[in-house]
Amino acid sequence: MEEYHPGDEVAFNPDEASNCVKECIEGIIGGVDYSQNKVNQWTATIVEHSLTQLVKQGKPFKYIVNCAVMQKSGAGLHTASSCYWDTTTDGSCTVRWENRTMYCVVSVFAVAVTL
Amino acid sequence: MSDLAKEKAARLLKKRGSLSSLGSHDIKAKETVGKTKDSISTVSYIDDPGHHDDNPRPAVQMENTYQLGPTRRFPVTAVNDILKDVLASYLQEEKYEAELCRQMTKTISEVVKARVKDLMIPRYKIIVLISIGQLGNQNMRMGSRCLWDAANDTFSSHTFKNSSLFAIANVYGVYSE
Numbered sequence: 001m002e003e004y005h006p007g008d009e010v011a012f013n014p015d016e017a018s019n020c021v022k023e024c025i026e027g028i029i030g031g032v033d034y035s036q037n038k039v040n041q042w043t044a045t046i047v048e049h050s051l052t053q054l055v056k057q058g059k060p061f062k063y064i065v066n067c068a069v070m071q072k073s074g075a076g077l078h079t080a081s082s083c084y085w086d087t088t089t090d091g092s093c094t095v096r097w098e099n100r101t102m103y104c105v106v107s108v109f110a111v112a113v114t115l
Numbered sequence: 116m117s118d119l120a121k122e123k124a125a126r127l128l129k130k131r132g133s134l135s136s137l138g139s140h141d142i143k144a145k146e147t148v149g150k151t152k153d154s155i156s157t158v159s160y161i162d163d164p165g166h167h168d169d170n171p172r173p174a175v176q177m178e179n180t181y182q183l184g185p186t187r188r189f190p191v192t193a194v195n196d197i198l199k200d201v202l203a204s205y206l207q208e209e210k211y212e213a214e215l216c217r218q219m220t221k222t223i224s225e226v227v228k229a230r231v232k233d234l235m236i237p238r239y240k241i242i243v244l245i246s247i248g249q250l251g252n253q254n255m256r257m258g259s260r261c262l263w264d265a266a267n268d269t270f271s272s273h274t275f276k277n278s279s280l281f282a283i284a285n286v287y288g289v290y291s292e
Contacts, residue, residue: 044258044260047259048260051262055262062289063263064260064289066259067257068257069255070256071253073252075249075250075252075253076211076249078219079220079244079247080246081245082225082227082228083240084240084242085289090240092242107244114291
């Protein structure tokens with residue numbers, strides 16, 4: 001069991017989280033083309049792996065990970081988020097990834113847990 | 116653009132409180148049986164002015180509330196209705212246009228957040244995520260997973276479609292003990 005030290009409040013570190021997520025994405029859909037029957041499995045795996053890696057950092061946060069995988073067809077996509085939380089401790093980060101045949105957008109929201 | 120210049124630009128953007136897009140363009144070319152597959156990744160995060168630059172506020176020591184759970188739970192159906200209402204009213208007649216939809220996503224997310232706040236649910240933190248996309252011949256899959264307290268935290272989701280665009284709205288409510 002990891003020990004949490006009360007009073008050790010650290011703000012969310014978006015850089016660390018984004019690196020974590022980028023590696024997860026690369027590992028799962030790194031060199032493949034879009035495939036209709038596999039995309040369901042991909043989104044589930046990306047989200048699960050990212051969540052597991054984030055939790056391994058051992059910080060006192062609740063996480064919400066959202067992943068969208070879209071086939072490249074010239075269509076456009078816009079994403080926006082609005083959050084009502086404590087800006088000193090909570091934070092978010094979005095990672096956009098693309099290859100030849102698809103886009104992948106992963107958003108991570110971290111909400112601090114007061115211990 | 117060199118890394119140093121990029122970082123300086125990002126810091127300036129952060130100070131103005133706008134979206135900073137640190138493009139870390141790792142263009143990896145993987146050779147697989149003669150085919151080259153490129154991948155580019157970018158990271159972006161929104162900051163309030165002076166969020167990371169100032170000395171962080173000392174952590175507020177909360178007093179014990181002796182509450183075991185929320186007094187009022189997150190009203191999923193009410194939020195669902197808000198989403199249906201807002202998406203329909205803003206997007207019913209709209210055609211997909213890049214500039215319009217960029218502004219629309221930001222506006223809709225702010226509006227939804229304001230209306231959920233008006234429900235006055237105490238001790239709940241709210242996250243609203245809106246995606247608007249053009250209807251083409253593409254396929255898209257969106258998935259979401261959360262690590263939280265399943266007894267108190269929940270989410271609400273709604274999709275809207277018209278002849279030229281589709282919109283997805285997700286609202287997450289996280290209880291702050």
